[in-house]
Every structure is written in C-alpha cells, then in structure tokens.
Amino acid sequence: ELYLKPIPRKLTIRAKREYKIVRSIQQFLHCRTDIVIRRTDKSKVFYIGKAIDFERKAEEYMLKTEAYQEITNGRSPLSD
Template identity: 45%
Template sequence: MTPIPLIDQIRALRKLKMVQSIRKKFKKYWNTIINQQYKSGVLHIGSAADYERKAVEYRRTTGAYQVLTSNPFDDTICTVTRLLNQLKSLNRIREWHRKGTPLRPILNTIHAATKQISQFLDRLIRSLFDRFVRQTTFVDGADLLDQLQKYIQKGYFKSLTLLITFDITNLYTMLQQEESLALLAEFIREHNCVRVNGLSIDTIIELARV
C-alpha cells in the first residue's frame, strides 16, 4: 500500500477536527446556522437568534430593507418581460471579514430574472464610461503601478504625497436607487449623449430601475 503523504495526513486531521467541532456545537446548540462566507470556503457557525438579531439591527440602521409579506416575483417577471419585448422591437437585443462577523446582505443575481437586462446595460454603458473616465480609473494593480510611474516621471510625486485607500461599507444602502439613477442620467447628459446605441436616456433609466 502506498503511504499517505504527510501533507495529506495533516489536511485529513484538520478536516476531522473541523467535523468533530461542528458535531459538538450541533449537540450543544440545536438552533444553529452554518453559513459559508462570501467568496471563501470558510464556514461560520452561529445561532439563529444571533443572525436574526443582526438582521433586525441592519435593517434598522440602514433603513434600506423591509420584510416582505408577499412574493413580488410574478410582478417582476411581468415587468422584465414587457421591457424585453420593447427591446426586441428595437432590434437591440437577442433572446439570450470582519470583527464581530457583521451581517451584510449579498444578493446573488446570477439566475435572476433581470440578468439579461443587467448584462445589456453593462455592455451599453461600459464603453461610454471607459471612453470618458479611463484617464482617472485604474483597471488593476498593474495599471495602478504604470500610472504611478507616469505620475512620478511628470514630477508630481512629492515627499508629502499621500496614498489613501478606503473601503465603502453598505454601498447599495448608502446610495439609494433613485439617486443612482439620477447620477446615471446626469453622466449620460453631461457627455452630450441624447441617445446611446439608439436608446433614449429615459429608456435606459427605466431599464436600470428594474
């Protein structure tokens, strides 16, 4: 029999300890929730009461969410279908971690009814956005270093120059939907775009509102 590599033995022991720990917690706390952390394989184990408390606190402090008493899915489907039919008539679209483990809602829209509208608007607006703000936008880390090098070569980089990073929390609750739509319309008008690929600003805003 081929001996098991040491690294695999260590990994197996870690998995065993994790499973044993989970079983122990389930025996002690029957009202428990296991949640996989966003964009990682880390599991967080917490009580259902704690999750509910944090959810209530989040809704209270942000004022951005409310508990639904009915399912709005049917109304959303009707709205999406109507808007997609409008687009087809224009021949423009085909039919195709932090301390205290804070609670932050993540909306998974991969299979959402509005996915195609979102993708369509992304293609429509991204080229416009890139055209006008490319000089002040960093695409990735390599682009940042390249732009920083040019900044230094021009003599702008001084001993007192500050490099500042920041993290925006609750972006989708701090910037309300109607305010975001107003900014989008202002951006398009500011660059003298009455229509974008044949679509009026009002149509774009109505699609984005969905």
C-alpha cells in the same frame, strides 16, 4: 507508482480518527436547531453562531440600511 504504495499505518489511523471527529461534529451541529452555520461572503470561512444572534444582526442590518423589505405574507412584491 505513487498509487501503488500503501498508506503508512500511522496516517491511516490518524485519518480514521479525524474522520470520526468530523462526523461527530456534523451530527452534533445537525441536531442543534439553535445554531446557524453559514459561509461568509467571498471566502471559504464558515460562520457558526447562535440563531438568535444571527436573526438579530440581520434585522438590525435591514433596519439600518432600509434596503430590504421583509416578506410576511409569503408573496413577493416583485412578482406584481
């Protein structure tokens, strides 16, 4: 019976408006190559920030932990 009821007009208008907002944000972020969008670990939260900051933080973490090795020649050292 719930499927047969029409959606209220106000709710339809709101849904269309919010859809347009989401689409405009998606298009804006897609055009901006200087912005990084990543999902954070073990959560449903997104990180949105400058690509330069993201690269800097990743490099700092790699230097601090010494757990990672940057591949510069395109060949993985693990394949040997």
